[in-house]
Amino acid sequence: MSVLVFVESRIGSIKKQSLEAVTYAKYIADNTSSDVKALIIGTISSEELSKLALYGASKIINVSSETWQKHDSRRYAQLVTEVAEKENCNVVLFAHSNMGKALAPRVAVRMKAGFVPNVLALPESNNPLILRKKSYNGAAFQKVKVNSSNAVLSINPNVCGLKESPVSVNVEKYEPTTPAPADTIIENVDVTTGKVILTEASIVVSGGRGMKSGENWKPIEELAEVLGAGLACSRPVSDEGWRSHEEHVGQTGKIIAPDLYIAIGISGAIQHIGGISGSKVIVAIDKDKDAPIFKYADYGIVGDAFEVLPRLIESAKKFKNS
Amino acid sequence: MKVLVCIGHVPDTTTKIRFDAEMKNLDKTGVQWVINPWDELALTRALELKEKSGGLIEKVSVITVGKADVEPTIRKALAIGADDAFRVDAEPLDSYTIAAQIANVAKTEAFDIVFAGIESSDFNSAAVGSMIAEFMDIPSVSAISFFDIENGKIIIKRDIDGGKETITINTPFVAIVQKGICINPRIAAMRGIMMARTKPIKVYTPVETEVLTELVGFEIPAPKAECKMIAPEDTDKLFELLHGEAKVI
Ligand SMILES: Cc1cc2nc3c(=O)[nH]c(=O)nc-3n(C[C@H](O)[C@H](O)[C@H](O)COP(=O)(O)OP(=O)(O)OC[C@H]3O[C@@H](n4cnc5c(N)ncnc54)[C@H](O)[C@@H]3O)c2cc1C
Numbered sequence: 001m002s003v004l005v006f007v008e009s010r011i012g013s014i015k016k017q018s019l020e021a022v023t024y025a026k027y028i029a030d031n032t033s034s035d036v037k038a039l040i041i042g043t044i045s046s047e048e049l050s051k052l053a054l055y056g057a058s059k060i061i062n063v064s065s066e067t068w069q070k071h072d073s074r075r076y077a078q079l080v081t082e083v084a085e086k087e088n089c090n091v092v093l094f095a096h097s098n099m100g101k102a103l104a105p106r107v108a109v110r111m112k113a114g115f116v117p118n119v120l121a122l123p124e125s126n127n128p129l130i131l132r133k134k135s136y137n138g139a140a141f142q143k144v145k146v147n148s149s150n151a152v153l154s155i156n157p158n159v160c161g162l163k164e165s166p167v168s169v170n171v172e173k174y175e176p177t178t179p180a181p182a183d184t185i186i187e188n189v190d191v192t193t194g195k196v197i198l199t200e201a202s203i204v205v206s207g208g209r210g211m212k213s214g215e216n217w218k219p220i221e222e223l224a225e226v227l228g229a230g231l232a233c234s235r236p237v238s239d240e241g242w243r244s245h246e247e248h249v250g251q252t253g254k255i256i257a258p259d260l261y262i263a264i265g266i267s268g269a270i271q272h273i274g275g276i277s278g279s280k281v282i283v284a285i286d287k288d289k290d291a292p293i294f295k296y297a298d299y300g301i302v303g304d305a306f307e308v309l310p311r312l313i314e315s316a317k318k319f320k321n322s
Numbered sequence: 323m324k325v326l327v328c329i330g331h332v333p334d335t336t337t338k339i340r341f342d343a344e345m346k347n348l349d350k351t352g353v354q355w356v357i358n359p360w361d362e363l364a365l366t367r368a369l370e371l372k373e374k375s376g377g378l379i380e381k382v383s384v385i386t387v388g389k390a391d392v393e394p395t396i397r398k399a400l401a402i403g404a405d406d407a408f409r410v411d412a413e414p415l416d417s418y419t420i421a422a423q424i425a426n427v428a429k430t431e432a433f434d435i436v437f438a439g440i441e442s443s444d445f446n447s448a449a450v451g452s453m454i455a456e457f458m459d460i461p462s463v464s465a466i467s468f469f470d471i472e473n474g475k476i477i478i479k480r481d482i483d484g485g486k487e488t489i490t491i492n493t494p495f496v497a498i499v500q501k502g503i504c505i506n507p508r509i510a511a512m513r514g515i516m517m518a519r520t521k522p523i524k525v526y527t528p529v530e531t532e533v534l535t536e537l538v539g540f541e542i543p544a545p546k547a548e549c550k551m552i553a554p555e556d557t558d559k560l561f562e563l564l565h566g567e568a569k570v571i
């Protein structure tokens with residue numbers, strides 16, 4: 001038996017969250033004397049594919065035919081199940097991303113597999129699998145035991161990080177027997193260019209109502225630029241139209257889990273925290289020393305954002321140049 | 323065309339989450355129950371579409387899997403404007419069993435579009451919508467931030483990692499929605515509340531399903547270590563710590 005990872009890529013490069021899923025899979029495999037296989041759709045260079053072996057995948061199944069490039073949840077789920085069967089995999093892992101959320105539940109039903117999504121920690125037990133997942137917007141972990149022989153999991157970012165575990169790899173080009181995607185007709189694709197993609201950013205700089213108005217965003221943008229960070233905001237900021245809805249994070253916005261989240265003028269309402277609590281490190285800047293955000297932050301600065309931001313930008317530049 | 327909207331019954335987001343002594347069940351004392359926020363948006367959009375569809379959408383129904391205690395939440399959805407409701411009389415144990423029950427009703431009652439929210443605020447599984455579609459073997463579209471019907475043609479925008487796709491699709495399918503689907507959720511008016519009292523709630527007995535996972539219990543995350551305070555004049559220090567101590571830059 002093997003562990004299969006569905007690996008995502010964008011413009012030919014493998015997503016970090018998928019490499020983390022491979023790391024997670026390798027952990028399960030090592031503890032159950034099995035191995036890790038990876039399924040990847042797209043035209044990917046062999047150099048890029050070798051990253052999968054670096055983190056422990058000893059077989060790569062690559063579907064590169066043009067007809068399979070467009071995302072279709074039903075057909076992709078059929079494909080994953082077909083490959084899991086062919087490769088004798090009883091555990092299938094996904095990144096808990098937009099794509100993972102669309103596919104993993106379907107694969108679980110097809111494989112009659114115990115499903116644990118939104119996994120937040122390494123397994124408590126490998127056989128049977130016992131896992132901690134998010135619940136109540138982060139207020140509690142649900143500890144779930146898989147009682148079936150098949151399991152499907154989707155893994156959050158920053159759960160186990162990346163751990164090298166090089167193995168030799170065998171790459172197989174695979175042409176699926178499942179009918180190719182056709183359920184949806186894609187009329188237009190609007191690709192975000194030139195900006196750091198918020199849900200994939202490893203650093204995010206975020207502003208709240210404390211910034212007073214949309215015109216005051218320049219220093220936030222500048223700090224993000226110096227750090228190569230994505231931009232986010234609290235809900236009132238997007239409701240007021242100060243920033244685009246695309247940047248709204250929280251329970252009713254995007255859910256993100258960067259390595260570093262810098263919150264500026266955000267009080268830390270529970271609904272906001274629900275969207276960012278998976279961040280590895282949280283920095284808060286707020287003029288109110290009693291703002292709830294400091295209960296969730298690792299590092300804090302009590303001060304006026306308009307005075308602290310220029311200094312932060314200078315320090316960030318200095319750090320980058322050092 | 324008949325539309326079914328999945329309605330989760332969840333604690334209000336400001337509720338303090340507590341469990342019983344065994345850490346097995348939510349302590350329900352004092353909990354305010356609400357419609358899962360995404361489902362409220364889905365219902366609002368479904369009603370808007372029905373109103374402008376010129377009869378194309380005949381009715382908008384809602385469904386909740388849960389015991390009788392969820393009925394006030396269902397009544398709320400009826401008061402907002404749903405035409406009728408289904409309740410599957412089963413404990414909502416996990417996404418798999420919830421989806422199996424909803425799929426059974428959707429199939430039996432021949433619904434053309436099933437709406438689900440992207441994530442519930444109790445289980446946070448982001449699973450039920452896609453699972454319903456797989457049980458029914460129909461397409462699903464996830465992360466929808468725009469949904470319209472023009473001259474009978476369905477137009478959807480969905481978020482893909484790094485952009486948006488505009489797509490068209492034929493019914494039946496499951497639409498999994500998120501922010502953007504409508505601006506503000508509709509609120510029940512007095513008239514709606516009165517009318518909701520007489521709208522039918524059809525109760526389904528659950529179908530048998532396999533139970534593939536088991537809840538061992540809940541755990542409260544360990545409190546975070548005290549926040550390290552840095553003087554506002556000393557921003558260099560912050561980057562030193564982020565680099566040397568936290569190792570995130
Ligand atoms: C169902 C529901 C869902 C919700 N979903 C979300 C969600 O997804 N995301 C979300 O963000 N919110 C959400 N909210 C709203 C949430 O409850 C809060 O109202 C919101 O997060 C507050 O945003 P804020 O922190 O920017 O503003 P505020 O709470 O007003 O905080 C502003 C902060 O800025 C500080 N400040 C002011 N001036 C300065 C200055 N010059 N320098 C430094 N600091 C300053 C203040 O001390 C304060 O702490 C939701 C609410 C509900 C009811």
Ligand SMILES: Nc1ncnc2c1ncn2[C@@H]1O[C@H](COP(=O)(O)O)[C@@H](O)[C@H]1O
Pocket residue numbers: 328329330331358360361385386387388414417420437438439440441442443445446447448449450451
């Ligand atoms: N008990 C339930 N009854 C009806 N619909 C539900 C139920 N639980 C979840 N859903 C639907 O499934 C969506 C996703 O929930 P989840 O998979 O738990 O994150 C919710 O937004 C609802 O639309």
